[in-house]
Amino acid sequence: MCGIVGYVGNKKAVDILLEGLTSLEYRGYDSSGIAVNIDGKVELFKAAGKLQNLKNIVEKNYTEISKSTIGIGHIRWATHGAPTIENAHPHSCNCGKVAVVHNGIIENFKELKEKLEKRGCTFRSQTDTETIAHLVATKFGETHDLTEAVRLATREIEGAYALCVIHQDLPHTIVATRRNAPLVVGLGDGENYVASDVPALIQYTKKAMYLEDNQIVTLTPDSIQLIDIDNKPLEQKIETLPWEPVALSKMGYKHFMLKEIHEQPDVVRNVLSGKLRAIDENVILKEVTLDRETLKNLNRIQIVACGTSLHAAMVGKYIIEDFCGISVDVEPSSEYIYRKTITDKNTLVIGVSQSGETADTITAVRQAKSKGSHILIVTNRPDSTMAREADSLIPVNAGIEVSVAATKSYMAQLISFYLLAIYMAEVKGINNLKDLKHELIILPQKIEKVLAHKEEIQKCARKFSGSKDFIFIARGINFPTALEGALKLKEISYINATGYTAGELKHGPIAMLDESMPVLSILMKGKVYDKILSNSEEAKARNARMIALTDSDDEKLNELFESIIRIPEISEILSPALAVVPLQLLAYYIAEFLGKDVDQPRNLAKSVTVE
C-alpha cells in the first residue's frame, strides 16, 4: 500500500527511482510519480494507473529527466481523493520549489488546509499530502533550513506518515521522517537511498538504517544526519539487510504467486530448521520467553490478525487448545480495537502478520501491551513495526513474498503455530506429540507430491472457471482452510467465494444451491470425515456441482463428486498445512485461465498500513 523511493548521489536518479518503484509495485497502487531537480528546478512527472504509464512519460523526456542526480518517487494507493494525476504524488507548494511524497494518513489535514488556505496557499489536489508540501514550504520560508522546516512541520501534523522531501534550492539534499509508517535508509558510497521497504534498496546496498518514529534524517551523497523531533542528534544504528535480490525474480515462473506456492516445501524446512531437530527432542523456540511459571498463570490467549493471517490464527487456536488446554480467542484486529477487551497481564496476546505493518494489528497489540499483556508476534518481517512491539518474537522466515495473495507466508505462519503449540505443551510437561513431530518433518515431501501432480487441479480450474460463485465447506480444524481457499479465489479471480462450516450449510446457505453452484468439500480423514460426507450428500441432493479435496482413496466418492483432487494421506491435525496447497493452486489456475492480474489484483495492497 503506497511506496516511497528516494535517491541522492551521482547516478541518473530517474533510473533508480523507477527501478525501486517497480520492486514495490507488488504492494498495490493506482497511480505513480517522481520529482527530480533539472537544472536547478524541481520538476514533477506523474501518471494515473500502472507504473508503465509513468515510464512512458519518462521515456519521452528521458534526456532532460536523466540529468538529475536527486529524486523522490511514489506509488499511491488512493485514500483521500480518486486515483488521478492531480492526486498522484509528489505534491508541491505554490512556488513549486518543494516536492513531497507521503505514505500514511494525515488526520488533521482539514484543519491544516484551512489554516494554510488563509495564508494564501492554493490547493490543486484532494489529498491530505498536499498540506505537508505547503506546510514545509511555509516553514522553509521562515527558517531557510529544510531539515528544520520538516521538523517543525511534523510537530503540527497528526496521524501516520513516512515522508520524503526535496527543495529546489538544495539539489543534493533529501529530508525524510516517519511516524507509524516504515522507512529505511540505504547507505551507499557517494550516494544514499531511502525507501518505504527493502526491495527498493536491496539491489544497490545491503547497509541500512531503519528510522524510528519521529526521527528525521537528512541525506546528501556523502552524509547522513539523524535527529529526533526535539532537534537532538541521534546515534545511527546501521544494519545489514537480510534479503537476497534473487528473491525478487520470478525464477522462470509465470507469476510470483506460482513461484511462491512452489517454495512452500523449502519454507517448511526453513521454519523447522534449528527448532525441531528430532522427534524425541523438545522444540526449541529461543525467541519465545514464556516459561513454565508464566504459562501456568495464563488465563487466556488472544490472537489478533487480519485476512490470511487470521486464518492461520484460527488453526493456531485449534491446536493450542487441543495440546495445551488453554482457552484461545481469535479476533480480526479491526474488531478487537473497537471494543472493551478483557485483557490483562495474565493474557498472552499474539499478533500475526506477514508484513508486520498492518495498521489494525499494530493498534491491537499496542492496546494489549498497555494493559500489561505479554506480546508475542508471529511475522515474516522481524524488522517491522510490529516486531518492535514484541516481548517474544517468532520470525517465520518465509522470505520476501511479492504476490499480493499470501501463500508461502501462510504456510510459514501455520508451521510456526504448530511449533509454538508443541513448545507450550512441552513447557507444560506434555510430551505426547512425537507422531506430529514426525509428520512435520516429512510434510515438505508431501507438499512436493501435491505440486508434482497438478493436472487434476488444472482440469478442475478449467471446468469451473466460468462459475460466478463458489462455496467451500469443511469442519473442525479445516474450517479455516475453507475460508482461506475462498479468500484466495475471490482475491485473484474476483469470483464470489465463501467458506462455511459444513454443519452450517443447512441453516441458510443451502438455499443458494442449484446446478450452477460448485461446492468444494474439504474431506480429510479423521473425526469429522463422515459428517462432511453427509453434508456433501445434502448439497448434492440440491444439484450442486460437487468437488472433493481429500486424502481418502475411497472409490465410493466417485459417485458423489464430479471432480476429486486427491492429496497424500496426512493426520487430521496437520492436514490444514497440506490441504491449503491445492486450494492455492486452484485459485491461481482459475485466475490465470480468466486472464486476471494474478500478482497485483485490483483494489488490494500487500500491506494494509491504514486502519
Ligand code: M6R
Ligand atoms: O501483512 P498481514 O499478514 O498483516 O496482512 C493481513 C492481510 O491484509 C493479508 O493477509 C491479506 O488478506 C492478503 N491479501 C491475503 O492474501
